[in-house]
Amino acid sequence: MTVLAEIAQAVIDGDQTRVGDLTRRALGEGIHPKTVLDDGLVAGMNVVGDRFREHEIFLPDVLLAARAMYAGLDELRPLLAQEGIPSIGKVVIGTVQGDLHDIGKNLVGIMLKGAGFEVIDLGHDVAPERMVDTAVEQGAAVIGMSALLTTTMSVMGEVVALLKARNLDGKIRTVVGGAPVDDAFARRIGADAYGFDAANAVDVVKRLVGRA
Amino acid sequence: MTVPLAFTAADVARDRAAALERLGVPRGIAVPAHIEALYDSAARLFAATASPVGVWAEVSGAEFAAVYEGEGRNAPAAPLAEIHPRAEHLALFAVTIGAETGRALERCFADQDFALAYTLDAIASVAADDAADLLERGYAESLRASSWETPDGDVLRYSPGYCGWDVTGQRKLFARLKPKAIGLTLTESCLMQPLKSVSGVFVAGPRAIHRFRPTYPFCDRCEERTCRERLRTLFARREPVTNPE
Numbered sequence: 099m100t101v102l103a104e105i106a107q108a109v110i111d112g113d114q115t116r117v118g119d120l121t122r123r124a125l126g127e128g129i130h131p132k133t134v135l136d137d138g139l140v141a142g143m144n145v146v147g148d149r150f151r152e153h154e155i156f157l158p159d160v161l162l163a164a165r166a167m168y169a170g171l172d173e174l175r176p177l178l179a180q181e182g183i184p185s186i187g188k189v190v191i192g193t194v195q196g197d198l199h200d201i202g203k204n205l206v207g208i209m210l211k212g213a214g215f216e217v218i219d220l221g222h223d224v225a226p227e228r229m230v231d232t233a234v235e236q237g238a239a240v241i242g243m244s245a246l247l248t249t250t251m252s253v254m255g256e257v258v259a260l261l262k263a264r265n266l267d268g269k270i271r272t273v274v275g276g277a278p279v280d281d282a283f284a285r286r287i288g289a290d291a292y293g294f295d296a297a298n299a300v301d302v303v304k305r306l307v308g309r310a
Numbered sequence: 311m312t313v314p315l316a317f318t319a320a321d322v323a324r325d326r327a328a329a330l331e332r333l334g335v336p337r338g339i340a341v342p343a344h345i346e347a348l349y350d351s352a353a354r355l356f357a358a359t360a361s362p363v364g365v366w367a368e369v370s371g372a373e374f375a376a377v378y379e380g381e382g383r384n385a386p387a388a389p390l391a392e393i394h395p396r397a398e399h400l401a402l403f404a405v406t407i408g409a410e411t412g413r414a415l416e417r418c419f420a421d422q423d424f425a426l427a428y429t430l431d432a433i434a435s436v437a438a439d440d441a442a443d444l445l446e447r448g449y450a451e452s453l454r455a456s457s458w459e460t461p462d463g464d465v466l467r468y469s470p471g472y473c474g475w476d477v478t479g480q481r482k483l484f485a486r487l488k489p490k491a492i493g494l495t496l497t498e499s500c501l502m503q504p505l506k507s508v509s510g511v512f513v514a515g516p517r518a519i520h521r522f523r524p525t526y527p528f529c530d531r532c533e534e535r536t537c538r539e540r541l542r543t544l545f546a547r548r549e550p551v552t553n554p555e
Contacts (some may be wrong), residue, residue, distance in 0.1 A: 112344075112425075153334075156333060156334045156335050156342075156345060157333045157334045157428060158333055158335075158344075158345050158348055158425045158428065158429060159345075161424035161425035161427075161428055162344075162424075162425045164424055165422050165423065165424055165425065168422050196497065196498060196499030196501070197499060197501065198497070198501055198503070198505060199501075199505065201415075201427075201428070201431050204419060204424075204427075205428070208424055247471075247477060247499060247500065247501060248471070248476070248477055249477055249478065249499045249500050249501075250499050250501075277533070280531065
């Protein structure tokens with residue numbers, strides 16, 4: 099088994115210590131950080147994601163794998179930044195203004211990172227202007243919004259409208275999700291997509307950035 | 311009369327299978343050992359941080375009608391609109407698991423211990439419902455103690471945000487109940503803080519008043535469909551909530 103395959107397996111096993119050790123070993127062997135990321139860490143998370151979609155494993159398994167992956171990412175991040183290697187896409191995520199639920203949004207962020215995206219998580223209670231301004235400043239391709247309340251889901255429409263007002267619609271894509279949200283709502287407010295759960299949100303974002 | 315009740319963490323975190331179900335682990339399967347171990351760690355953290363407490367206050371039919379009307383944003387037709395006028399007793403209630411469990415959750419995320427965080431979240435969510443169940447039982451017992459003798463009488467709770475009762479109904483509910491005394495507040499967007507909290511109304515009366523068909527327009531969009539389970543449980547209860555004297 100190559101060291102990259104071992105990294106992928108350690109991610110699948112949720113073994114963060116081993117992922118950290120193997121990542122350092124791979125780098126020590128002169129393997130390029132981007133190769134370690136793509137063929138080790140992300141490859142492992144892809145298997146985990148597929149198994150989760152097929153209901154072969156449970157949510158805690160995904161989360162243990164994600165934590166293990168982060169142990170490798172922590173080793174790679176400074177090297178990737180140093181070489182100016184971009185991620186497969188930048189995504190700004192947040193729970194909309196007035197809403198404090200972020201457990202679902204956090205899961206989307208974890209799974210997006212696991213798929214190789216750079217995620218800028220603005221947390222909860224995020225004003226529309228902050229979402230849009232951050233996406234512009236960071237050069238993000240996608241804004242992901244979450245809401246758990248019928249009283250706050252309308253804020254998603256404000257973000258979409260703000261993008262349009264600034265002629266950014268089509269340049270910065272939007273995906274919405276959360277308990278009261280559905281596909282029809284997404285269409286009604288003019289969002290580009292709806293993610294019905296965290297795994298689906300990752301697929302949707304990949305599609306929006308042309309990486310599906 | 312406002313009645314506060316405190317519980318222990320052990321009182322309200324009893325349904326392991328329900329919490330695991332929230333993590334996608336179906337009931338009835340052999341739970342993998344590493345997930346059992348994770349659950350045990352989260353349960354210990356819950357026990358160390360939770361301080362469940364609840365409060366209820368009886369209201370008249372007219373008072374509740376005003377609370378239920380809220381800001382006029384309820385669905386045009388909704389089960390509770392038909393049920394509450396037939397109630398014999400009504401009480402507003404609120405329960406919370408307390409703020410410390412939320413802070414523990416944040417710490418888990420900060421430490422990138424996602425699996426522990428989500429398991430703790432699942433336990434706390436189930437526990438908030440358990441606390442509401444306990445409070446509901448306490449209210450039923452208090453009615454029983456005060457000579458409520460309706461044959462086949464029972465208590466069932468309803469909450470804003472569900473079954474056509476708009477979440478903005480929380481504002482009048484909070485204004486009347488004043489659950490700040492147990493550390494529970496409402497944000498501008500009608501969100502309870504701490505998050506792991508439940509509020510609503512206890513409706514006491516003959517069980518039959520709670521029967522309804524889930525064919526309201528909002529039922530199509532409802533993914534929870536807990537109303538069926540709640541009614542099944544209500545009608546499966548063996549002991550009638552009547553005064554044994």
